[in-house]
Amino acid sequence: MDAAPGRYCFSCGGRLARDNPGSRCARCLHRGRLEQDEAPELPEHFWQTDQLRDAFAAQHIGLVSVAYRVNPHHRRPISQERLGRWLGLTQAQVSRIESSPPIRDLDRLTHWARTLRLPPHLLWFDLPGRPRPRPAAVTARQELSSRGTLMPVALVGGTLETIRSAALAFRAADRQLGGGRLYAVVVRFIQTEVTPQLVGHTYPPSAVFAAAASLTDMAGWLAYDDDRGDLAAQHFVQAFGLATAAGDQALSAQALVSQSHLALENDRPRDAVRLANAGLALVRDDPRCGALRSRLYAMKARGNALAGVSSECLTALRDAEQELACTAPGEHEWLSPFDEAALAAEAAICLRDLNDWNAAERQALRVLELRTPDRARSRAFTNLTLASVQLRRGDLDAACETGTRVLDAATHLASDRVVSQLRALGRRLEPHRGATTVDDLLGRVTATLPAHRTAEAP
Structure with missing residues (x-):
């Protein structure tokens, strides 16, 4: 078929046929249709x-x-x-x-x-018909096992690798799916894969207790994200006990961070500060725990902000920044990550609670600049903070525009906490009904968000 001069396929760059009015050649169109019907070669x-x-x-x-x-x-x-x-x-x-x-x-x-x-x-x-190649170490382990030779150290090592990989995979999926879809999965994994390693051994290694403490803390956060505060509290207490059994003060301090955060959500700022100070006392001199200390200072700052103690809040925020800036490489492997964006998110909440609207907005925008689009939940919570700042400042249009972004993200996240905070934003907008942007957002909230459910254990 004759080729058309000067017209080329948008996909492959080949010259288009004269009778092809489109932007892609027949071969690329066919390939595109196949890609719709089956997974591509990668x-x-x-x-x-x-x-x-x-x-x-x-x-x-x-x-x-x-x-x-x-x-x-x-x-x-x-x-x-x-x-x-x-x-x-x-x-x-x-x-x-x-x-x-x-x-x-x-x-x-x-x-x-x-x-x-x-x-x-x-x-x-x-x-x-396609057996996997077996690494020599695995083959040797199977052979020794078949001869009745016990290999407790190797078995524990293999278990730890599985738990470690699962924890990383759970954390990555949680950022994209939300806690509501993963809570039951993580709890079942703890029950079937982790807990059995803590019993039946004469000397259960402290590393297994540390892994169990970290995953239990994660389960608490997943429950919290699913708006199940009572379950979250139970997991955080269990995580502290497991960390104590492991003799790991850093993980004990992490469990106190989690309990401090829950105290803030329950409007108990003094308890939040007390728990943060207890955590700081546990990791005062640990060079691996700079990010954890920063997180503890952030909780202390939020407690003081909620209590209206501005000077103590700002001092704790400065301490958090200094700790994060001095974080040494080789961070503790079972600690949850805490980075510049996470600190900026906590600072935005502190400054909002201190009624410093401009500074709070700058911190929230900093989070959105640092967090990539795949961090959907983190961005949703930051946008909720930003919308609350814009609303308190009286900028209805900006607050509704930000709320709309959160609503779009909420349809892809299984996070009851995002939903409940969106509903709270809607209630704060109710007095402003009659404004077009407000009416549009409230109508979409009613039509889009799932009905509230009673939280129950899985």
Whole structure:
């Protein structure tokens, strides 16, 4: 077919046929239709992201699915609906698999692996006719085990690697899915994979107790994100006990951070400050805990801000900044991350509570500058802080525009806390009904947000 001079395919750069009025050649159009119907071939570097490696190591096909869909290689994230079409599943089924305990059925795992073209060497199961290569260490361990030789150290090491990888994968998925979809998964993992390692051993290693403390603290935050404060409190107390059993003062201090945060949410600023000070006393001289000390000072600052003690709040914020700036490499592996954006988010809340609107807005905008789009929940909470600042300053249009951004994000997050704070923003906007932007946002909130449910344990 004759080619049209001066017209080229938008995708491949080849010259377009004269009778082709579009912007892509027939070959690229065909390839595009195939990509809609089946998973594409992907380059080797696609599988090398930390999130995918951790998901594979956690042996959870749902977490692999999340990491696959949001991989930066895609021009835009793959939707659950599109992935479901490839797999012959509904969007709801994909969502349930991503947020439920791991699938163990080999036929279903094989279907996912073949459909998504998962590399066999990354899998934790064998595809029919394609056994995975066994590392020499694994082969030796299996051989010794078959001869009745006990290998407690090796087994514990392997368990720790699995727990470590699962924790990283859970944390990455939580940032994108929200606590409501992951709480039951993490609790089940603790019950089935972690707790058994704490019993039945003559000398359970402190490292397992440390891992259990970290995951239990994470479970508390997932419950808190799902608006289950009573469950969160129980997990935080359990995490402190496990950290004490591990002899790990840093993890004990982290559990106190979590309890301090919960005290703030329950309007108990003095308790929040007391718990933060207790945490600081535990990690006074630990060089690995600069970020943790910064987080503790941030909780102290928020408690003082809520109590209206401006000078103490600002002093604690300065201390938090100094600790974070002096954080040494080699951070404690089981501590939750705390970075510049996280500190800016806490500072924005402090300054809002002190009625310093301009400074609070600067800190909130700093968070949005630092947090990438995949950190959807973090950005949602920061936008909620920003909207509250804009509303208190009397800028209705800006507050509604910011609230709309949160509402758009909330439809993709399983976070009851985001929903409850959006509803609270709506209640504060009620007196301003009649303004077009307010009416539009309140109408969307009513139509979009799920009905409130009574929190129950899974």
